[in-house]
Amino acid sequence: MAFPELHTPMRTIMTPGPVEVDPRVLRAMSTPILGQFDPAFTTIMNEVMEMLRLVFQTKNKWAFPIDGTSRSGNEAILCSIIEPGDKVLVPIFGRFGHLLVEICERYGAEVHTIECSWGEVFDPQVVIKEIKKVSPKITAIVHGETSTGCMQPLKEIGVACRELDVLLVVDAVASIGGTDVKVDEWCIDGLIGGTQKCLSVPSGMAPITYNERIEKIIQSRKKVERGIATEEDRQKVLSHRPIISNYFDLSMLQDYWGPRRLNHHTEATSMIYALREGLRLVLEEGLEKRFARHKIHESALVAGVKAMGLTLFGDQENKLPCVTCIGIPEGIDGEAVRGMLLNEFSIEIASSFGPLHGKIWRIGTMGFSCRKENILFVLASLEAVLLRQGFEVNRGEALQAALDVYVGKTEKVGVGRGSI
Missing domain, CATH: 3.40.640.10 (Type I PLP-dependent aspartate aminotransferase-like (Major domain))
Structure with a gap:
């Protein structure tokens, strides 16, 4: 049996690991x-x-x-x-x-x-x-x-x-x-x-x-x-x-x-x-600048998720900056949403384990995956998928809320489009 040359699909990986x-x-x-x-x-x-x-x-x-x-x-x-x-x-x-x-x-x-x-x-x-x-x-x-x-x-x-x-x-x-x-x-x-x-x-x-x-x-x-x-x-x-x-x-x-x-x-x-x-x-970017980059993209993602009409899970005062947990709305099939994100948009987000399985999604904003274009892409795609799944999304609000976070902040830490 002959096996073809390896070709893997291009993905936007927004899980808590592995990342891009x-x-x-x-x-x-x-x-x-x-x-x-x-x-x-x-x-x-x-x-x-x-x-x-x-x-x-x-x-x-x-x-x-x-x-x-x-x-x-x-x-x-x-x-x-x-x-x-x-x-x-x-x-x-x-x-x-x-x-x-x-x-x-x-x-x-x-x-x-x-x-x-x-x-x-x-x-x-x-x-x-x-x-x-x-x-x-x-x-x-x-x-x-x-x-x-x-x-x-x-x-x-x-x-x-x-x-x-x-x-x-x-x-x-x-x-x-x-x-x-x-x-x-x-x-x-x-x-x-x-x-x-x-x-x-x-x-x-x-x-x-x-x-x-x-x-x-x-x-x-x-x-x-x-x-x-x-x-x-x-x-x-x-x-x-x-x-x-x-x-x-x-x-x-x-x-x-x-x-x-x-x-x-x-x-x-x-x-x-x-x-x-x-x-x-990591050292070329500088630790403090790298940590600030993760925080800004986290803030943009969180703002977009909230503006969309979704709720965050967990203690927000002690939130891990590179992982955002989102409550799956009642009546929505969380795995169907993840499947559609993967199949239609080539975006991967994660579910969770144990008592949280089927109750939350987890979006990772880690390292090279932690980029402005990825944040905006995942918010736009998640909104589109939730609309198809019957959830009453606040249409168009997520991207605007994320952009509001980015305006005035990108020059400070270099998180504009195309940067990491």
Whole structure:
């Protein structure tokens, strides 16, 4: 059987990830392959580490990508520091808090959870109170929860964790590159990012960073494995029988990314090229300007959605700037709307999960997808589809409301037509 040459349709991707990849990143991926220990390639690896420190706003020694989708970063950090019986607190306010619970449980942690309704976030004092009650070794929490479009304030929690000698591990997959994330200032010990969202790089890597508090745990476990710990330490660790992945073992990855360059796996060369270019573009734009761009396009989208006659879902005071959740009007088939947007306009938006499935749409405004022409296109198309589905739309109001936001603001942050 003969298979034709690959041709994929052109889409306007307005989901919470993956998003449209910057053409400059795609060009970088076509760069010729280098050997993983070629000095030219190890120089690129070092550049990626340095750029990650700048994007993460940290002075941490360790900042490098895990080969795998975003979940691999969560697992790499957690499996490298959890020993069976360790207490881990996971505050859950959406789907990905449950994922953190599952990973921790698989590595033998004693997991404690608190939950709030989907569409809300925690008062930091509630989390701090629970930390004091549970006395966990680790608090693991999501920063930007794409399933609900909400963003958890972290600074108070981070400061409290540091004072109480609790490790704070943060899933910032959806927020890195789209809104402010201050690793050092917020006292975050370990942080996981993602490539396929606000960085506008294809899915397949999970940039992480962690500090000396986490490295100390990694090194202590490594010493036992190498037989250079004290007998007391050895017996303590062996009695716990720690479970640790080979592929996601940060002690081994440190030897690979560090100056020793010990072989661990074959690096995903083209993805490193892509990540380097994606990070370069973030830094070229400038963090503050990039965050402002995401906020302006979010404001235009929100104004248009409201003017159309739709309602927003979730806590708007703690809204994730790059994800907008919209209540599906009563009597409207949400999947039929998504299907018509895809089939007639080649636009993809997302539904949601769990208790929100069939109740909201989620529109992502992330990275390269976060452009004026995309916002106006999705608003016009959504209005047309809703009219066909029988919803009483305020005709013509959505685009005017979005344009009102753009007028007078585009020159400040360079978000005019054709810009990113």
